[in-house]
Amino acid sequence: MTQISNRDVERLLKNISTLLEIKGETRFRVNAYRNAAESIAQAGGDLKDLVEKGDLNDLPGIGKAIGDKITEYVNTGKLDYYDKLCEEVPEDLLTLSDLPGMGPKRVKAVWEKLGITDIRGLKKAAQDQRVQELEGFGPKIEEKILEALDQKKKSVSDQRYSLGDAWFQAQRIIAKLKKDPSVIKISAGGSVRRMKASVGDVDILVASDRPEDVMDLFTSMKETEKVLLKGSTKTSVKVENGMQVDLRVVEPACWGTALQYFTGSQEHNVKMRELSLKKGFSLSEYALSPVKEGQDMFFEKESDLYRYLGLQWIPPELRESWGEVEMAKQNRIPQLVSLSDIKGDLQSHSDWSDGRNTLYEMARTAYANGLEYLLVTDHSSGLGIAHGISGSKLMEQVEEIERINSEFNDSFRLLKGIEVEVKSDGTLDLNENVLKELDIVVAGIHSSLRQERKRITDRYLATVQNPLVHILAHPTGRLIGSREETDVDWDQVFRAAAENRTLLEINSNPMRLDLPGRLIRRAREFGCLFVINTDAHSTEDLNHLIFGVGTAGRGLLTKEDVLNTSSGGNVLSYIKDKP
DNA sequence: GCCGTTTTCGGCCCGACTGTTTTCAGTCG
Numbered sequence: 380m381t382q383i384s385n386r387d388v389e390r391l392l393k394n395i396s397t398l399l400e401i402k403g404e405t406r407f408r409v410n411a412y413r414n415a416a417e418s419i420a421q422a423g424g425d426l427k428d429l430v431e432k433g434d435l436n437d438l439p440g441i442g443k444a445i446g447d448k449i450t451e452y453v454n455t456g457k458l459d460y461y462d463k464l465c466e467e468v469p470e471d472l473l474t475l476s477d478l479p480g481m482g483p484k485r486v487k488a489v490w491e492k493l494g495i496t497d498i499r500g501l502k503k504a505a506q507d508q509r510v511q512e513l514e515g516f517g518p519k520i521e522e523k524i525l526e527a528l529d530q531k532k533k534s535v536s537d538q539r540y541s542l543g544d545a546w547f548q549a550q551r552i553i554a555k556l557k558k559d560p561s562v563i564k565i566s567a568g569g570s571v572r573r574m575k576a577s578v579g580d581v582d583i584l585v586a587s588d589r590p591e592d593v594m595d596l597f598t599s600m601k602e603t604e605k606v607l608l609k610g611s612t613k614t615s616v617k618v619e620n621g622m623q624v625d626l627r628v629v630e631p632a633c634w635g636t637a638l639q640y641f642t643g644s645q646e647h648n649v650k651m652r653e654l655s656l657k658k659g660f661s662l663s664e665y666a667l668s669p670v671k672e673g674q675d676m677f678f679e680k681e682s683d684l685y686r687y688l689g690l691q692w693i694p695p696e697l698r699e700s701w702g703e704v705e706m707a708k709q710n711r712i713p714q715l716v717s718l719s720d721i722k723g724d725l726q727s728h729s730d731w732s733d734g735r736n737t738l739y740e741m742a743r744t745a746y747a748n749g750l751e752y753l754l755v756t757d758h759s760s761g762l763g764i765a766h767g768i769s770g771s772k773l774m775e776q777v778e779e780i781e782r783i784n785s786e787f788n789d790s791f792r793l794l795k796g797i798e799v800e801v802k803s804d805g806t807l808d809l810n811e812n813v814l815k816e817l818d819i820v821v822a823g824i825h826s827s828l829r830q831e832r833k834r835i836t837d838r839y840l841a842t843v844q845n846p847l848v849h850i851l852a853h854p855t856g857r858l859i860g861s862r863e864e865t866d867v868d869w870d871q872v873f874r875a876a877a878e879n880r881t882l883l884e885i886n887s888n889p890m891r892l893d894l895p896g897r898l899i900r901r902a903r904e905f906g907c908l909f910v911i912n913t914d915a916h917s918t919e920d921l922n923h924l925i926f927g928v929g930t931a932g933r934g935l936l937t938k939e940d941v942l943n944t945s946s947g948g949n950v951l952s953y954i955k956d957k958p
Numbered sequence: 959g960c961c962g963t964t965t966t967c968g969g970c971c972c973g974a975c976t977g978t979t980t981t982c983a984g985t986c987g
Contacts, residue, residue, distance in 0.1 A: 405959090406970090407959070407960085407969090407970055408959050408960095409959095410959085410960090410970075411959035411960055411970095412959075414959090414960080415959085415960090439960095439961095440959090440960065440961090441960085442959065442960050442961080443959090443960095444959060444960090445959070445960085479985090479986090480976090480984090480985070480986095481985090482984060482985050482986085483984090483985095484983080484984060484985085485984075485985085514978095515977090515978065515979095515983070515984075516977095516978085517977065517978060517979095519976085519977060519978085520976095520977070520978085569987090580987095582987090608974090608975060608976075609975090610974060610975055610976095611974090612974075613973095613974055613975070615975095625987085627974090640972090640973095641987095643987075644987095645971095645987060648971070648972085648987090649970095649971055649972095650971095651971085652971040652972070653970075653971070655971090656970095656971080657964085661971080661972080662971075662972080663971085663972055663973065664972080664973075665973090
């Protein structure tokens with residue numbers, strides 16, 4: 380029988396929600412399925428375990444009805460309810476609702492009035508100008524549909540970008556707008572501010588008394604390729620690389636509520652607004668307004684708004700509606716680890732394997748960035764494509780590292796390490812005698828990631844239980860947008876890692892961000908300890924630490940949960956004490 | 959369909975912009 384993953388269930392629930400919406404079902408039921416899908420996406424544990432234990436209802440937004448459906452789907456790989464639904468509402472309509480501007484009402488209209496159920500039919504009808512004849516449609520909407528269908532061919536639709544690309548794009552635009560005197564305050568919002576692993580568009584918020592000036596400046600930037608929509612307070616453009624950037628301008632007095640609103644996530648905002656209603660207020664991006672009568676309240680700072688509603692300020696990284704609002708109510712949000720807490724970096728590559736820079740260049744940059752230590756972890760020879768180095772070559776590198784360290788004073792040192800390859804049988808491709816010469820051993824699993832679940836779980840277990848291994852690198856192996864997480868029984872691996880004091884890496888490379896937040900939260904429950912590393916392959920990559928710190932924040936980690944917030948001496952003594 | 963430290967029944971976020979309209983529905987975030 381095929382294994383049903385959390386992702387499969389999430390997709391199924393989302394599809395049900397969309398089909399119900401097209402069918403014209405009440406929006407509350409539609410939302411219930413959407414919320415349940417979102418809840419699954421945030422869940423750290425494996426649904427199969429929850430089903431087995433009968434604990435599905437512990438997840439927010441999952442009650443009896445949806446819980447039963449998940450159970451049936453996970454156990455049998457099928458869901459009768461869904462098959463019946465598809466008989467009523469053709470499943471292919473889902474592809475239509477992916478198109479921009481095509482919401483449930485319009486999909487329903489082309490389906491019922493024109494008998495269209497798929498992309499091809501829609502394209503034909505639009506080309507024949509039959510779509511614009513429908514009530515509520517017109518030539519412009521028809522044109523938009525054709526345009527979207529053309530782009531779809533190039534698979535531009537639903538494109539997401541790495542956090543790195545989006546973050547740097549946001550910084551560039553902010554730096555540019557900041558120079559203008561009409562801009563009083565400016566900040567990134569949305570998923571960039573939340574440090575989400577993938578970003579659909581860049582959101583920027585500005586406080587200004589002259590919104591038109593800011594809009595004009597924004598649309599006339601040389602980066603702006605096309606203006607998608609332009610209003611008095613909200614403008615969207617496409618920039619050179621195809622990325623969409625939304626700009627919102629508010630009065631300075633609204634900054635706190637506006638930044639809260641514009642940071643999201645949408646689900647977090649819904650929670651906040653529901654909570655406000657319970658306290659007798661309606662919350663918008665402009666103000667907190669008493670439902671009955673009284674003066675609107677304005678907040679210049681986000682933290683003032685949260686406090687007024689009886690909550691701790693919630694760091695943006697946590698605002699995904701997985702339970703953070705309830706935590707804030709109970710004052711249980713800890714002080715998250717910050718970039719300035721990080722004292723060293725425990726994974727980096729040089730030109731001895733697949734890195735671009737020399738050991739000395741890497742050391743100098745790490746030192747200039749304020750780090751106290753940098754672990755050199757070139758690939759071992761097992762990873763052929765990365766020009767891995769052999770045992771004897773490694774001993775030469777150790778000598779070179781000692782020579783370089785003598786050029787620095789006591790405030791910085793390179794540490795001797797390796798990213799040793801874990802072979803498909805779970806053994807390492809360097810022998811014990813070589814590994815024992817090193818300060819710290821990082822183990823990486825780069826090949827045979829599609830092994831059957833039981834087999835690859837055993838391989839992970841062998842790795843974290845190996846007394847020679849100190850750090851498990853980029854555990855899930857995901858490459859954002861191109862490779863899914865490896866299917867592993869994480870609970871077993873996290874338990875073994877905690878027992879064996881093996882450190883779990885949070886890899887800061889924007890293509891990895893691995894472990895992801897929800898699995899960090901899970902691992903933390905098992906008592907695991909973490910390290911935040913850049914995995915830099917060049918001096919520039921050493922700047923990626925901020926993304927790893929953001930990801931750690933999404934996993935609720937404090938300074939104490941992260942070993943490389945300690946001095947090099949403390950790190951080495953922890954390593955020495957490993958059983 | 960879910961949820962509850964004011965509710966086990968009666969609620970369920972809020973506003974901007976576009977394109978279709980003669981005052982608003984649909985979509986989006």
